Amino acid sequence: MEHSFDVIVIGGGHAGCDAAHAAARMGAKTALVTLKISGIGVMSCNPAIGGLGKGHLVREIDALDGVMGRVADKAGIQFRLLNRRKGPAVQGPRAQADRAIYRSEMLSEMQRHQNIQIIEGEVVDLLMESGAVKGVSLADGSEILARAVILTTGTFLRGVIHIGDVSRPGGRMGDSPAIRLAERIDSFGLPLGRLKTGTPPRLDGRTIDWSQLENQPGDDEPVMFSFLSQRPSARQVSCGITHTNERTHEIIRDNLARSAMYGGYIDGVGPRYCPSIEDKVVRFSDKPSHQVFLEPEGLDDPTIYPNGISTSLPVDVQEDYVRSIKGLEAVEILQPGYAIEYDYVDPRALDLRLGVKGIPGLFLAGQINGTTGYEEAAAQGVVAGLNAAAFSRDLDEITFSRTDSYIGVMVDDLTTRGVTEPYRMFTSRAEFRLSLRADNADQRLTGKGCDIGCVGATRAEAFQRKMDALAAGRAILEDRTYTPRELGEAGVALGQDGNRRTLYQVLALPDVNFEQLSALDERLADLESEVALQLKRDATYANYIERQKQDVMAVKRDESMAIPADFNFEAVDGLSNEIRAKLGRARPGNLAQAAKIEGVTPAALTLLLARIRKDTRRKSA
Numbered sequence: 353m354e355h356s357f358d359v360i361v362i363g364g365g366h367a368g369c370d371a372a373h374a375a376a377r378m379g380a381k382t383a384l385v386t387l388k389i390s391g392i393g394v395m396s397c398n399p400a401i402g403g404l405g406k407g408h409l410v411r412e413i414d415a416l417d418g419v420m421g422r423v424a425d426k427a428g429i430q431f432r433l434l435n436r437r438k439g440p441a442v443q444g445p446r447a448q449a450d451r452a453i454y455r456s457e458m459l460s461e462m463q464r465h466q467n468i469q470i471i472e473g474e475v476v477d478l479l480m481e482s483g484a485v486k487g488v489s490l491a492d493g494s495e496i497l498a499r500a501v502i503l504t505t506g507t508f509l510r511g512v513i514h515i516g517d518v519s520r521p522g523g524r525m526g527d528s529p530a531i532r533l534a535e536r537i538d539s540f541g542l543p544l545g546r547l548k549t550g551t552p553p554r555l556d557g558r559t560i561d562w563s564q565l566e567n568q569p570g571d572d573e574p575v576m577f578s579f580l581s582q583r584p585s586a587r588q589v590s591c592g593i594t595h596t597n598e599r600t601h602e603i604i605r606d607n608l609a610r611s612a613m614y615g616g617y618i619d620g621v622g623p624r625y626c627p628s629i630e631d632k633v634v635r636f637s638d639k640p641s642h643q644v645f646l647e648p649e650g651l652d653d654p655t656i657y658p659n660g661i662s663t664s665l666p667v668d669v670q671e672d673y674v675r676s677i678k679g680l681e682a683v684e685i686l687q688p689g690y691a692i693e694y695d696y697v698d699p700r701a702l703d704l705r706l707g708v709k710g711i712p713g714l715f716l717a718g719q720i721n722g723t724t725g726y727e728e729a730a731a732q733g734v735v736a737g738l739n740a741a742a743f744s745r746d747l748d749e750i751t752f753s754r755t756d757s758y759i760g761v762m763v764d765d766l767t768t769r770g771v772t773e774p775y776r777m778f779t780s781r782a783e784f785r786l787s788l789r790a791d792n793a794d795q796r797l798t799g800k801g802c803d804i805g806c807v808g809a810t811r812a813e814a815f816q817r818k819m820d821a822l823a824a825g826r827a828i829l830e831d832r833t834y835t836p837r838e839l840g841e842a843g844v845a846l847g848q849d850g851n852r853r854t855l856y857q858v859l860a861l862p863d864v865n866f867e868q869l870s871a872l873d874e875r876l877a878d879l880e881s882e883v884a885l886q887l888k889r890d891a892t893y894a895n896y897i898e899r900q901k902q903d904v905m906a907v908k909r910d911e912s913m914a915i916p917a918d919f920n921f922e923a924v925d926g927l928s929n930e931i932r933a934k935l936g937r938a939r940p941g942n943l944a945q946a947a948k949i950e951g952v953t954p955a956a957l958t959l960l961l962a963r964i965r966k967d968t969r970r971k972s973a
Contacts, residue, residue: 393458
């Protein structure tokens, strides 16, 4: 039996769902091929979406009319804005999600779109014609034809699950790995590597002594992911907080040799920014305890996800160390924690479309590209889905820049620098993070989405109304200028410097609000609260963004500046220990070489440039 599609997406995880939906929104007839329909939208690791950097990606996916943000809003059972006390540029929305609701809502999104057809089956081969992809073949012998294929295989490529010294094949707990498809990828000669990730044991919340634990509620005023969402729809709950202790660490240290990772059973590199409890005990041996967040997996599910103690220790050791933790003394483990090792393709084999160089029609998205996290996967899915649809219909390629999005930062990082560990998004990776805020993702990307045809009418209309309101509000703020005396009479404290200012310039001051400014122009009192808040944010960052652009231009201008052979990277104030160590090992000869080192951020390059100039001036004095 043959089907004919424009795009085939292999895998129904986070990358696959947003890839299929993106292609479908572009008008492409799309097949979503998954082992089991019940596996679509499964949250394989923690029951949460968003966070620092990651929340920015979810907002950008939503701005392009993707699905992760609005599904997370429907499934969210606790919403928190991280870094709330800091500026909007580094704030990240995060939500605990009900796994069952998330899976159900994501499946509904896939089934509801008229351009998506879900097919159950195992893809075992890619069909080729004259060096280009033309479809896939399934384990049952059937073939599906299409001009473009997107691989979103997650951890399934030659996946191996490790619990202590016991290893077995698996793409995730309870699912078989993809072996034949991995062998097919081998035949392309693509550069491959091995990575690992892990999960903690799942606990029975009915056996936890919650009375001993600290309670962590969500925000009183939830910040949603989608620009179209107004408020949570699911019942809101609290999480619990506990801590490991010296006894916990003693049990782990005594059994390190039985850990899959420390016992030499795993070759793959794990995510440094989400270390196992074994890693924490070894790397941070001076810390007497580590925080553990007890996260409910659902409103009607007793399962608790203990965020912070992922492990590959044997089951009996997991039971001992978990029960040494306050509140968990009598806890029952429903599923042991485990590590999973899998193949990935070096993303430098891809172009900015996430297309494989030299293999027309083949696109990759998600953990197959060396990333970690639901949000990074879904964002790549959007890029691959849009471009697979464009390729299948002979349209122009669709790329994202480091200047306009975290999506652009991630894709550029992956395709130019590659990975040495699972890639995770951080705000520090972006040169323009002051302008790439979560709050303005729609201002940055929805217009672009409308132009390329991936934004539906509902979002387009809402976006246009918002932009019109912002433009009208800014026009009022910039309508005339005021003297310091006039501003002072309205309660705005300024030095009597004689300079006239627009109200937009005045709004940038930290203690100025719209109530004060309304006394000077009563039209401002009619602005909607959300419009006023966005104008305040935009005004606050305007001067900083201009200064940031100048810093970035200075680094680009001086990329060829030599770094002395005896330069002391340890003396550069503001650099993290990690970046100091990487620079010290690599000893780059100039700033351009330093920029190519994975993890060396634009902010780090600015600090490095300033130090080199300072040393040069001192030597020449």
